[in-house]
Amino acid sequence: MKRSVSFIITSVLFINYYATAYSGVSHTSGSPDLQDTSFTQRKIVITGVGDIMLGSSFPSSRYLPPHDNPFLLLESVTDTLSSSDITFGNLEGSFLNNGEAAKKCKDTTICYLFRMPEKYVSALTASGFDLLSLANNHFGDFGLPSRNRTKEILDSVGIFYGGLIEHPWSIFKKDSLLYGFCAFAPNAGTVNINEINKAGEIVRMLSDTCDIVIVSFHGGAEGAEFQNVPKTIEMFHGESRGDVYNFAHSMIDNGADVVFGHGPHVTRAIEIYKDRFISYSLGNFCTYGRFNLSGPNGLAPIVKINVDTSGRFLSGRIIPVFQSWPEGVKIDSNRRVINKIRELMAVDFPDAAITVSVNGEISYK
Numbered sequence: 001m002k003r004s005v006s007f008i009i010t011s012v013l014f015i016n017y018y019a020t021a022y023s024g025v026s027h028t029s030g031s032p033d034l035q036d037t038s039f040t041q042r043k044i045v046i047t048g049v050g051d052i053m054l055g056s057s058f059p060s061s062r063y064l065p066p067h068d069n070p071f072l073l074l075e076s077v078t079d080t081l082s083s084s085d086i087t088f089g090n091l092e093g094s095f096l097n098n099g100e101a102a103k104k105c106k107d108t109t110i111c112y113l114f115r116m117p118e119k120y121v122s123a124l125t126a127s128g129f130d131l132l133s134l135a136n137n138h139f140g141d142f143g144l145p146s147r148n149r150t151k152e153i154l155d156s157v158g159i160f161y162g163g164l165i166e167h168p169w170s171i172f173k174k175d176s177l178l179y180g181f182c183a184f185a186p187n188a189g190t191v192n193i194n195e196i197n198k199a200g201e202i203v204r205m206l207s208d209t210c211d212i213v214i215v216s217f218h219g220g221a222e223g224a225e226f227q228n229v230p231k232t233i234e235m236f237h238g239e240s241r242g243d244v245y246n247f248a249h250s251m252i253d254n255g256a257d258v259v260f261g262h263g264p265h266v267t268r269a270i271e272i273y274k275d276r277f278i279s280y281s282l283g284n285f286c287t288y289g290r291f292n293l294s295g296p297n298g299l300a301p302i303v304k305i306n307v308d309t310s311g312r313f314l315s316g317r318i319i320p321v322f323q324s325w326p327e328g329v330k331i332d333s334n335r336r337v338i339n340k341i342r343e344l345m346a347v348d349f350p351d352a353a354i355t356v357s358v359n360g361e362i363s364y365k
Contacts, residue, residue, distance in 0.1 A: 041309055044177070044212065047084040048260040048303045050267075050282030051092040053138070054123060055289050058101065058115040063289035066326055070123035073286050073328030080302060080319055082128030085175065088214065089285060090262040091132040091161075094139050094146035095121055095153050102143030112290055113141040118153055125157045131170075133216040135163025135185035135193075136263070147189070163190050163216065168202055171210060177309060180206030185218035185263070186241055193219045193242040200254040207255025212311045215256040218263040219244045220281060224296050227266050227340075229280050229348045244280055252276045257311025260303075266296045267337055269344040270303070270362070272353045277305050277313045283337070285321070286329050293323050299337040305362070313354075316362035335360065 054073060055064040065073055074081070081087050093114030105111030124132075132154065140147060147164070154161050160170035163183030168191045170181045182202050184193040191199065206213045219242035220226060221234045231245040241263065248259045252273050259278040261268065268281035283300035284291055291297070300323075305316035318341060320332040338360045345352055355365050 043306045043314060044086070044309060045084045046214070046258055046305050046307060047081060047087045048258075048279060048282055048305075049081070049087075049089045049285040050262045050300050051136075051265065051284050051287050051291075052089045052124070052132075053092040053114050053287045053289075053291070054116050054120045056093065056114045057097075057117055058113055058142075059111075064117070065288055065328070068117075070120040070288075071126065073288055074123055074127050075328070076331060077302065077319075077321060077329050078127045080304075082126075084128065084304065086130045086179065086214070087128045088131040088181075088216065088260055089124075089129055089133075090136060090216065090218065090260075090282075091134055091150075092136055092138050092287065094134075094142060094150040096142050096146040096149050099142045099145050101141060103141055112138075114138050114290070115142050115146065118149070121153050121157055121159075124159065129159055130174075131181050131214065131216075132159055132161045133163050133183035133218065133260075133262070134161050134167075135183040135187070135190040135216065136218040137185070137187045139164075140187070140189050163218075165189055165191060169206060171206065177212060178210045180210035180213040181216070182206060182213075183216040183218070184242075184247070186239060187218070190218075193217050193244075193247055194240055196247055196250050199247070200250055203251050203254040203256050211309060212258070212307065213256050214258045214260070215248075215251045216260045216262070217242065217244060217247060219247065219261065220264045220268070222263070222265050224266055226264050227268060227296060227344060229268055229344075248278045248280070249273055252278070257307065258305070265291070267300055267340055267344075269341060269348045270354070270356070271345075271349050272313055272364075275312045277307070277316070279303055284323065287323065288326075288328065293325065296340065298323050299332070299340060301337050301341065301360075315364075318356060318360035318362065320360065 054070040095118045162169045221236040233243045234241045264281045267283040271278045302319040306314040320337040322332045
């Protein structure tokens, strides 16, 4: 693995809403000096991708990748992902070898529930993932056993996570920098994206403690009809999926440095607000077997951004990928998602502080 980290215990538990919940701080013995200023200003590379579901053994093993090998899905982008200081993704499901679904449905062929074999986590560690959001509508598909088992597995391999009521955030140190991570969604068992004031309290606490704060949200309506950022509350299937524009800006107002969005299953625009980076949806990154990958649903960016040690955006790059069943993630020589992001930015953020070139380079205007 590419990381060299130590965990810490934080005593900051002033948020009343979570007073009875687990603090969400990953830890082992040993606490780094929170006042360590030995590092000098330098460029930090943070990579973000969208939804990850490496294949499901439910309802049938035919939804697993060829030869039961998840490495095949990521092999073309493993070097790109791992060549970063921090790599993030949204884990759309949980790891569990066997277990009954918590959500009942009459016809399992049209009921979308995801149960990834536990050994598949090795594909994520080999690709250098540091952070995973667990705040989404599929993490609870197989109930408490899968929630607990997934947390145990991620703890055992040193991948940090957040977004659950019992584990809202993680704080960790890497290469002399202290990072804070938290995640939000509108779904049961997750930290609520619609409770912006309470979300802001979490972010402020992390900002007061950490050098760089990364926030993830699972929000917005789903599908090709919802590629734009409407700047209002989005309703989908009778559920409030949040006002992702207001949420992202509010989190930065409260101290977030990077905001990675996902949930619509399509890519959305990117933006800089107060010199901080926002991606409103990173789309379907590696979603094998049961996802609609037609048209824009099959395109996604690998977003690789450079920030300084205070989290201020410096520059970035979009690496375009696509999925075609059963090959997994591939680099897109046609750069379709770059073109899509440029189109969406022109409509949603015509006065944006940044521009994206035809090659995917992100820079200030």
